[in-house]
Amino acid sequence: MSYQPRDDRPEDKRARYLELEGEILAVLEGESDRVAQMATVASMLNDAFEHFFWTGFYVVDPAKGDELVVGPYQGTLGCLRIAFGRGVCGTAAAQRKTQIVEDVHAFPGHIACDSRSESEIVVPVFDATGALIAVLDVDATEKAAFDQVDAEALERLMHKVFAA
Ligand code: SME
Numbered sequence: 001m002s003y004q005p006r007d008d009r010p011e012d013k014r015a016r017y018l019e020l021e022g023e024i025l026a027v028l029e030g031e032s033d034r035v036a037q038m039a040t041v042a043s044m045l046n047d048a049f050e051h052f053f054w055t056g057f058y059v060v061d062p063a064k065g066d067e068l069v070v071g072p073y074q075g076t077l078g079c080l081r082i083a084f085g086r087g088v089c090g091t092a093a094a095q096r097k098t099q100i101v102e103d104v105h106a107f108p109g110h111i112a113c114d115s116r117s118e119s120e121i122v123v124p125v126f127d128a129t130g131a132l133i134a135v136l137d138v139d140a141t142e143k144a145a146f147d148q149v150d151a152e153a154l155e156r157l158m159h160k161v162f163a164a
Contacts, residue, residue, distance in 0.1 A: 010147075010149050013149050013150070013153075014153065016049075017149075017150075017157070018153075020044065020045070020048045020157075021156070021157050021160065024044050024045075024157065024161065025161070027044070028161060034059075034133070034162075035071070035072060037161055038071050038072040038134070039072035041057075041136070041161060042055050042056045042072050042074050045138070046074035046075070047074075051140045051142060052074075052138055052139075052140060053076075053114075053116065053117060053140055053141045054073065054074070054075030054076065054113070054114065054137065055074050055075060055136075055137075056070070056071065056072055056073020056075065056078065056137060057070075057071035057072055057073065057125070057134045057135065057136055057137070058071060058093075058134060058135050058137060059071040059134040060132055060133055060134060061081075066083065067082070067084065068081065068083075068084070068093055068134075068135065069081050071134060075139070076114045077114075078113050078137075079111055079113050082111060086109055086111065087107075087110055088101050088104070088107060088110060088111075088120055088122045089111070089122050089135050089137050090109075091109075091122075092123065092124050092135045093135050096124050096132055097124065098122065098124065098151045098154075098155060099120075099122045100146050100148075100150075100151060101119055101120050101121070101122075102119050102143055102144040102146075103118065103119060103144070104117055104118060104119060104139075105118075116141050117139040117140070117141065118140060118141055118142055119139070119140050119142065119143050119145045119146060120137065120138060120140065121138050121146035121154065122136065122137045122138075123135065123136045123151065123154045124158075125158045125162050126162065126163050128162075128163045128164070130163075136154060138150075
């Protein structure tokens with residue numbers, strides 16, 4: 001079932017995330033491969049929420065340490081590499097903190113991969129040792145599509161999939 005933001009109630013969104021979390025964890029049961037995990041999360045998240053326009057991961061490049069390289073995603077062509085500190089993804093990686101951007105055009109240094117993107121949320125992804133391994137980037141075609149409910153649900157999902 002696909003969730004649509006128009007008939008929005010925070011409790012509905014929370015419930016949809018919880019249901020989806022169970023589905024994702026069931027599919028990934030016993031699977032420890034990071035690419036398989038990220039591809040599954042990107043596909044299932046993108047499918048569950050109608051307004052998700054670009055859903056995917058930028059992975060910390062182990063050879064550089066301070067640069068992200070694109071990982072599994074659903075959506076139009078994303079840029080390949082983002083330095084820590086650049087754009088919304090690079091800021092989330094550098095600060096190790098979720099970024100909610102209501103209007104990407106007002107965000108200094110936003111990297112416009114697709115001009116249809118209007119708002120986004122970027123959540124840092126940690127492994128079980130607490131090391132940053134990636135960021136999850138979700139873009140929407142409407143302004144202010146993400147709030148604290150999305151942040152809490154996505155942070156929790158990232159923890160359960162990659163750190164538990
Ligand atoms: N919006 C990102 C760039 C990546 S794409 O949107 C896929 C940013 O500014 O970090």
